[in-house]
Amino acid sequence: MLNNLSSKLMMLLILSPLLSGCIFSADKLGIEEDYGIPGGLALACLRSTEYKEMILEIDYESGYEPNQETLNLLKQRLSDVCDKPEGITIDLQLTTFDNNGTWDADEVRDISKETREQSALNDGVLRWHYLFPGGKYSDNSVLGVAVDASTVAIFLDAVSDAENCILIICRPSAEEIEKSVTIHETGHLLGLVNIVYTSDIDHEDPSHPNHSSNEESVMYWAVETADIGNIISGELPNEFDAADISDLEKLASGELVAHSQLWIS
Numbered sequence: 001m002l003n004n005l006s007s008k009l010m011m012l013l014i015l016s017p018l019l020s021g022c023i024f025s026a027d028k029l030g031i032e033e034d035y036g037i038p039g040g041l042a043l044a045c046l047r048s049t050e051y052k053e054m055i056l057e058i059d060y061e062s063g064y065e066p067n068q069e070t071l072n073l074l075k076q077r078l079s080d081v082c083d084k085p086e087g088i089t090i091d092l093q094l095t096t097f098d099n100n101g102t103w104d105a106d107e108v109r110d111i112s113k114e115t116r117e118q119s120a121l122n123d124g125v126l127r128w129h130y131l132f133p134g135g136k137y138s139d140n141s142v143l144g145v146a147v148d149a150s151t152v153a154i155f156l157d158a159v160s161d162a163e164n165c166i167l168i169i170c171r172p173s174a175e176e177i178e179k180s181v182t183i184h185e186t187g188h189l190l191g192l193v194n195i196v197y198t199s200d201i202d203h204e205d206p207s208h209p210n211h212s213s214n215e216e217s218v219m220y221w222a223v224e225t226a227d228i229g230n231i232i233s234g235e236l237p238n239e240f241d242a243a244d245i246s247d248l249e250k251l252a253s254g255e256l257v258a259h260s261q262l263w264i265s
């Protein structure tokens with residue numbers, strides 16, 4: 001217990017300066033032991049030793065239902081990397097969040113606890129929780145956040161503002177951004193990049209810790225920012241690249257060691 005706590009505190013000390021201004025609230029990282037840090041349930045997803053089934057609970061506010069294409073892609077990307085022989089199911093629910101329209105990481109955490117149907121680890125089922133609320137993050141340039149081991153929020157008002165339209169042509173469109181941001185935050189729940197492990201491939205952007213240096217990876221830092229349309233030229237990535245996939249495969253096999261796990265076997 002003590003060792004576990006000290007390693008979390010060490011992580012906190014190491015990550016705090018790196019993550020300020022990024023997607024995580026660094027001051028809270030790792031403090032809530034039950035909920036963990038992003039990547040804390042990576043092995044529970046990547047392996048099927050105990051959790052053979054996965055449910056993605058998608059809670060959205062009226063007017064903020066994610067596109068079916070986004071949900072299909074989310075399920076596909078997770079099916080590609082996680083071992084869930086009993087399947088991955090989407091549980092879509094219209095929800096009212098008790099919030100005034102401005103969010104921060106603590107509010108996402110607290111409201112997630114109030115609205116989730118079950119805890120993340122429950123009777124052989126791994127459950128990740130996605131919030132699609134109205135309103136924006138306190139930093140308006142943030143399109144999505146991963147706040148603990150199982151919780152993500154996507155801010156579709158900010159996603160709409162980030163689309164880049166000239167007359168009627170939008171590149172990227174809000175639909176494309178919604179897909180990419182959803183997969184990007186999911187990548188953080190899988191521990192990408194280097195959140196709960198150290199890759200044997202040099203693909204973390206030193207200027208943007210826990211993000212890929214490859215503009216063609218969905219884990220590229222700009223994917224979750226409002227300037228996405230100006231920074232990424234060409235098609236918006238919505239896939240993990242070869243280095244991301246390699247990390248996930250090696251975490252699954254044990255070749256790379258994962259720390260800060262809420263479940264390990």
Ligand SMILES: [Zn+2]
Nearest residue numbers: 023211221224
């Ligand atoms: Zn990110």
